[in-house]
Amino acid sequence: MNIIRYQNQGRPDLAHAFDRFAALRDELDRLFDNSFGPVLRTPGSFSRWTPALDVYQDKDQFTVVAELPGLKKEDIELSLQDGVLTISGERKQEKKNEEGYRNERFFGRFQRSVTLPASVDGDKVKATYEEGVLRVVLPKAEEAKPKKIDVSVG
């Protein structure tokens, strides 16, 4: 299985460098706020938003679960090409003021891709989005399902 939770998108241009600097500052704020407390943090990202993602398999299907709190259904895009499922989209601010009192959350575009380890039936893929969690069920193609072969012993 080849999934890399990559951290960077876009070119490392100057604007991006400043974004990263801001993110680093936020991360340090958060770190020092809580460094002596036992409250655990979600995995820190020093750069852009990389939603956490799980992949499950049973004999008939794969299930991909991604934590995407605060999106609208229509802002999530799913594509399946050559056995690669790509989840992308954009999160927009609920806030009215651009200037937050204190900001830790990430807004903007995100993208994750998953290479599925076996072929799936693209026509039967189903997705739901509830409680900020996206769930994509990808039924395996017939040829990818484990087969039971009866061997008659003569």
Add this chain to the structure above:
Amino acid sequence: MNIVSQENQKTAQQSTEQTAYVAPYVDVEATDSGYVLYAEMPGVNREGIEVTVDDGNLVIAGHRQAMAVGGDPLHRETRRLNFRRVYELDPSIDANRISARIEQGILTVTLPKAENQKPRRIALD
């Protein structure tokens, strides 16, 4: 930082003796009428939310529903921990009028200032 201010470490410590929690990512917005807090709690629904004010502390907690997923995990990044975070409330906030709602994993808590704390315009005679 002293409005919806520093997180109260002591309270957080006491709670984690029983359960492991993760602190949600939170944005706090200052408005004319008070503050609005947005906390990311994916996988938490209405029943899982607990917002309490105790001794000047605002506690936001979110308990995840057990997720029913068929099959064996091939790859896992989500941590499935419940969420909890404690804020010291500024005395200007009217604790009786705090309201909360959750939608697609975002807990929104509205913290209104007491009426006599709001900025007001003084008319000249």
